[in-house]
Amino acid sequence: MRSSLPPLPELLAELVRRPSVNPMGRSDLPEHILYEHRVTDYVTDLLRGLDCLVERQTVQAGRDNLLAHYNSSSSSPCHLLFEAHQDTVPVDGMTIEPFAAYRQDGRLYGRGACDVKAGLAVMLTAFVRLVQERRPRSPRVTLALTVDEEHSFLGVQALVRSGFSHGRPDAAIVAEPTRLNIVHAHKGVIRWTLETVGRACHSSRPEEGINAIYRMSRMVQALEQYAELLRQRPADPLLGPRTLAVGRIQGGISANTIPDFCRIEIDRRLIPGETVADAEADLLAYLRQAVGEDVPFTLKTSHSPCPPLSPQASTHLVQQFGSVIDSVLGYHAVQPVPFGTDAATLAHAGIPAIVFGPGDIAQAHTHDEWVDLDQLEPAAEILYRFALQAENLTAVDV
Numbered sequence: 001m002r003s004s005l006p007p008l009p010e011l012l013a014e015l016v017r018r019p020s021v022n023p024m025g026r027s028d029l030p031e032h033i034l035y036e037h038r039v040t041d042y043v044t045d046l047l048r049g050l051d052c053l054v055e056r057q058t059v060q061a062g063r064d065n066l067l068a069h070y071n072s073s074s075s076s077p078c079h080l081l082f083e084a085h086q087d088t089v090p091v092d093g094m095t096i097e098p099f100a101a102y103r104q105d106g107r108l109y110g111r112g113a114c115d116v117k118a119g120l121a122v123m124l125t126a127f128v129r130l131v132q133e134r135r136p137r138s139p140r141v142t143l144a145l146t147v148d149e150e151h152s153f154l155g156v157q158a159l160v161r162s163g164f165s166h167g168r169p170d171a172a173i174v175a176e177p178t179r180l181n182i183v184h185a186h187k188g189v190i191r192w193t194l195e196t197v198g199r200a201c202h203s204s205r206p207e208e209g210i211n212a213i214y215r216m217s218r219m220v221q222a223l224e225q226y227a228e229l230l231r232q233r234p235a236d237p238l239l240g241p242r243t244l245a246v247g248r249i250q251g252g253i254s255a256n257t258i259p260d261f262c263r264i265e266i267d268r269r270l271i272p273g274e275t276v277a278d279a280e281a282d283l284l285a286y287l288r289q290a291v292g293e294d295v296p297f298t299l300k301t302s303h304s305p306c307p308p309l310s311p312q313a314s315t316h317l318v319q320q321f322g323s324v325i326d327s328v329l330g331y332h333a334v335q336p337v338p339f340g341t342d343a344a345t346l347a348h349a350g351i352p353a354i355v356f357g358p359g360d361i362a363q364a365h366t367h368d369e370w371v372d373l374d375q376l377e378p379a380a381e382i383l384y385r386f387a388l389q390a391e392n393l394t395a396v397d398v
């Protein structure tokens with residue numbers, strides 16, 4: 001069997017030195033920093049020779065989910081999933097060298113250091129320790145390192161669609177920066193583009209054309225009223241109201257041309273109990289009633305939606321994981337967050353899921369992204385201990 005991994009700070013530095021930037025729909029980024037394959041190849045190599053099954057699941061060219069499955073021979077019926085994403089956001093405007101993995105004052109700096117290569121490093125470390133030690137009460141564990149979390153959630157969706165070749169896990173821990181606390185709930189998100197069309201002509205004779213911007217202005221006003229209506233509907237006690245906002249508008253080519261085209265981008269946050277399909281149907285029904293048939297428009301989902309993460313299915317998981325955090329750190333918090341995670345897609349597929357990891361979300365995606373190195377060892381220890389103690393996680397207390 002291959003010897004152990006590098007110490008955690010070194011392992012994290014190696015991950016940060018391998019760019020895995022998600023283009024997030026852009027085409028102006030240099031090829032040599034794009035996509036997750038450098039990280040996937042590095043971790044595949046680290047796992048070589050270990051007594052576990054390693055599998056790569058191609059999601060797009062240069063973008064593979066990496067799955068490692070530890071099939072313990074113990075009698076534990078439990079199957080855990082450790083999930084972390086390999087991608088990072090781009091590096092525009094960073095004030096530090098993004099891939100140098102430079103260390104100072106107990107911090108490691110670089111793109112992805114906090115979100116979420118630190119979380120990936122601790123999951124990998126806990127996983128390898130479980131495989132190497134093969135303790136008698138060890139559960140089965142699948143480590144899934146997914147692609148495209150920062151943009152469209154394609155990696156976790158492919159993982160769920162694959163049906164888990166080694167059986168569906170009973171519970172999932174998803175890595176994101178939570179300062180070693182538990183995140184058990186968040187809103188979901190859908191993004192749409194809405195387009196209106198018109199007929200172009202010279203602006204000296206506007207009556208000969210159809211102004212797509214005027215059409216869109218009616219849509220935007222209707223959306224503002226609809227957003228207010230959504231806020232008045234019953235809010236989630238933990239996460240607050242459902243929201244909608246128009247965040248971008250494009251249309252027209254010049255002041256002297258009647259525009260034949262206008263597009264807006266809409267962001268909608270869902271609360272537990274809402275589905276993506278219902279939210280879209282509700283919006284369409286409102287718009288048709290508000291603007292009538294004389295304003296034709298098209299509404300499209302601009303990228304994969306993220307469902308809301310409800311705390312209901314993870315009650316036992318939160319209790320058990322919390323008591324393990326306490327055994328290592330002496331305290332923990334359980335809290336909702338305002339951002340979406342892969343945990344929601346797993347929970348939606350029937351796998352109770354919570355979010356946990358080193359680092360603070362306040363440092364994620366920033367111009368000088370860093371992570372506190374002191375949180376790495378405790379995080380790996382918590383995951384390792386939890387795996388050895390986990391039981392009855394499928395029971396749901398609703």
Ligand SMILES: [Zn+2]
Pocket residue numbers: 085115116149175176177
């Ligand atoms: Zn993340």
